[in-house]
Amino acid sequence: MENIEIARRLEELADLLEIQGANPFRIRAYRNAIRTIGGLTRPLAESLAEGEDLTELPGIGKDLASHIQELVETGALELLEEVAQEVPRELATLTRLDGVGPKKAQKLWKELDVTTVDELEDAAQGGKVQALSGFGKKSVEKILRAIQDYRNRQGRFLRAEAIQYLRPLLRSLEALDAVAKLEVAGSYRRGKETVGDIDLLARVEDQGDRAEVMEAFTGFSGVARVEMAGETRGSVVLTSGLPVDLRILGADSYGAALHYFTGSKEHNVEIRKRAQRRGLRVSEYGVFEVEEEDSSADASEDGKDPEAGRRIAGETEEEVFGALDLPWIPPVLRENRGEIQAAEEGTLPQVVGLEDIRGDLHMHTTWSDGKDSIQEMAEACRDRGYEYLAITDHSQAVTVARGLTPERIREQWEELEGVREAVDGIQIFRGCEVDILKDGSLDLPDEILTELDVVLVAIHSHFELDQATMTERIIQGLSHPLVDVLAHPTGRLIKRREPYAVDMEAVLQAAREHGVAVELNANPHRLDLHDRHLFRARELGVDVVVNTDAHRISQLEFMDSGLAQAQRGWLEAGDVVNCRSLADFRDWLDRRTG
DNA sequence: GCCGTTTTCGGCCCGACTGTTTTCAGTCG
Secondary structure: OOHHHHHHHHHHHHHHHHHHOOOHHHHHHHHHHHHHHHOOOOOHHHHHHOOOOHHHOOOOOHHHHHHHHHHHHHOOOHHHHHHHHHOOOOHHHHOOOOOOOHHHHHHHHHHHOOOOHHHHHHHHHOOOOOOOOOOOHHHHHHHHHHHHHHHHHOOOEEHHHHHHHHHHHHHHHHOOOOEEEEEEOHHHHOOOOEEOOEEEEEEEOOHHHHHHHHHHHHOOOOEEEEEEEOOOEEEEEEOOOOEEEEEEEOHHHHHHHHHHHHOOHHHHHHHHHHHHHOOEEEEOOEEEEOOOOOOOOOHHHHHOOOOOOOEEEOOOHHHHHHHOOOOOOOHHHOOOOOHHHHHHHOOOOOEOOHHHOOEEOOEOOOOOOOOOOHHHHHHHHHHOOOOEEEEOOEEOOOHHHOOEOHHHHHHHHHHHHHHHHHOOOOEEEEEEEEEEOOOOOEOOOHHHHOOOOEEEEEOOOOOOOOHHHHHHHHHHHHOOOOOOEEOOOOOOEOOOEOOOOOOHHHHHHHHHHHOOEEEEEOOOOOOEOOHHHHHHHHHHOOOEEEEOOEOOHHHHHHHHHHHHHHHHOOOEHHHEHHHOOHHHHHHHHOOOOO
16 A cells, blocks of 8 residues: 555544544644655555564654554554544545534534535535534635635645736735835745645834735735735635735744744744743744743733743744754755754755756757747757756657657757857757657667767656556666666646656666666646655765756746755755756766766 | 653643634634
C-alpha cells in the first residue's frame, strides 16, 4: 500500500473519530502522524520490510505504527471498519464544506439523518436545517453557498494564477494614503505551488484609519461577496472565486502578524512551543513575557487580553525570531521540516535565486510545438542575461508536437549554426527532448545523441504502466550513457493529471548512480519535481536543473515559479546545474567522458 | 495518541469573527 493511501485511511479515521467526539488531542496526534507520512519520500512498506522502527518517525508512536503495519500487511484497518460501523463514512465529506465542522456534521447526522452533501442540500432547502438549535437562517445560507463552492471550485488555485487575480485589488489598496504597507502573507509568500486563499496584511499608522481600509477592501469592484468584516479582519471572495483575507495592523505588531499569517501552521506551532520553553508567548500581536499568575479567580479573564505582559518584539520578523534567539528564516522554508533547528545551528541554506541562474536547458521552437524561432528564443534568453541555453525540441515519437526525425534534427542544426553566428553574447547548445519509449529505449539513435550537447529524456506516452514497469522504464532510459537530464520526472499536471506510478526514491538513486541530473520543470502547471523530492535529491547529492520548458518567449518567465519551488526544496545555487558559469557547465557536460 | 532542557504523567498554540447565544460554542486559520 502506498504512503498516500495509508495517509488517506488514517485521515478518514481521524475525521470520523472527531465527529464521534473523541479526545481532541488524540485527533491532533493522528493529524500530526498523517502529516509526517505525507512528507516521506520512502514507501512505508519498504521501511517495514527492512525492519525499521516506525516509532522513530516524529508523531508516530506505538499505536500508529501498528495501524500502519496493519494497513501495509492486510490492506485494511480494523479500527477504521469498527468506527465506520458507528459513524457513516460520508460524514467526513461534510466537514470539507466551509463552515461545517465535526460538531455540526454530528448534529446534522444525529438529528436529521443527513450524511451526504446532496442530502444536506435537500434538508437545507426544505427548512429542516434551520429548525435545528444552533443553526439559523444565515447558517443555512452559508451552507448552501459552501455546497456550490465545493462543487464549482474543486480545490486550489495555481500560485501563478492567483497573483493575476489578486493584482488589481493590491493596486487599489496600495493607492490608499492610510495604507503604510501592504504584503501578501500565507502560503503564497511561502511559495507553495497552489494556494487555497490569499492572506493580505495592511499596516496603518493610525488606528482610526482601519475602517477606511476595511471599507475599501470590502467595497472593491472585483469582490463577489463579503464573508466577514470586523475591525481588524475581513474576508471576501473575488469574482474569480479566489478567497482573500485582510488583516489590518499597527506598526508595533506588524512583524509578528506577518510571521504569524505567513505560517505554516506547523512552523508556527513549533515557534510557539519554543517561546513557551523560554517563558514567552508568541501571538500575531508580538512576543510577550508571560506574567506569573497565582490567583485563579480572574486568571481566565486576564488571559484573554492578547497584549497582556511586556512586549519584547513585534515590529519586524527579524525581531520576532531574534526574541527566540533565532536568525530570520526565509518564508519558503517555514514548513517545520527542520528549518528551526537549522536556524539554531546556523545551517540554514542560502536558497537559490533568479540572480544565480545562468541558463535555461529546456525549450521548444517552431521546429516542433513551440511558437517562436530558434533565433527569437536565443535573443530572449540573452536579454534575460543568461550565458547559455539549449534548444530542445521533441523527438519523433511525439507526432502531435511534430517531433524531430534524425533527418529533420540535422536540418535544425544547420539553422542553429546560422543563429550562433547571428546572435552574439550567448552560447546556444544543441539539445533535444528525447522520448523514453515504452520499452525503456530512446527515440533517437546513438549517432544523433552523440552529436547533441544536451540530451533530455522524458515520458510522453503510456502513462498507465504499473509502478514497477514504469520505474524500470525510466531508469533504463536515464541510464543510457549519453543522457544528461531526466525531464519532468513524475509527469504530473497540477489539478489535471496525477503523477504516473513511479518509485521516485529508486529513480533518484539511479540518477545519482549514472550522474544524470533531474529536472525541476518550472511550468506552473507542472512544477515537477515536487519540493519534497527536491529536498531528497539534495540529500542524495543528485544534480538538479531548473528549466522552463518554454514553448514561446513569454514562457521563459516561468523561471520564477521554478525557483520558488526550488527554494522550498532547500536548494542552493551549488545544487543547481544551470547556476554554473558557462565554463563550469561545459565541464559538467563532459563529466563522464572526462 | 504522542511526548519529554521541569515531566513516563499531564500536558498538548492562540485569537477573531459569526451566529445564535442571554454568556458562548463552533469554525477557521
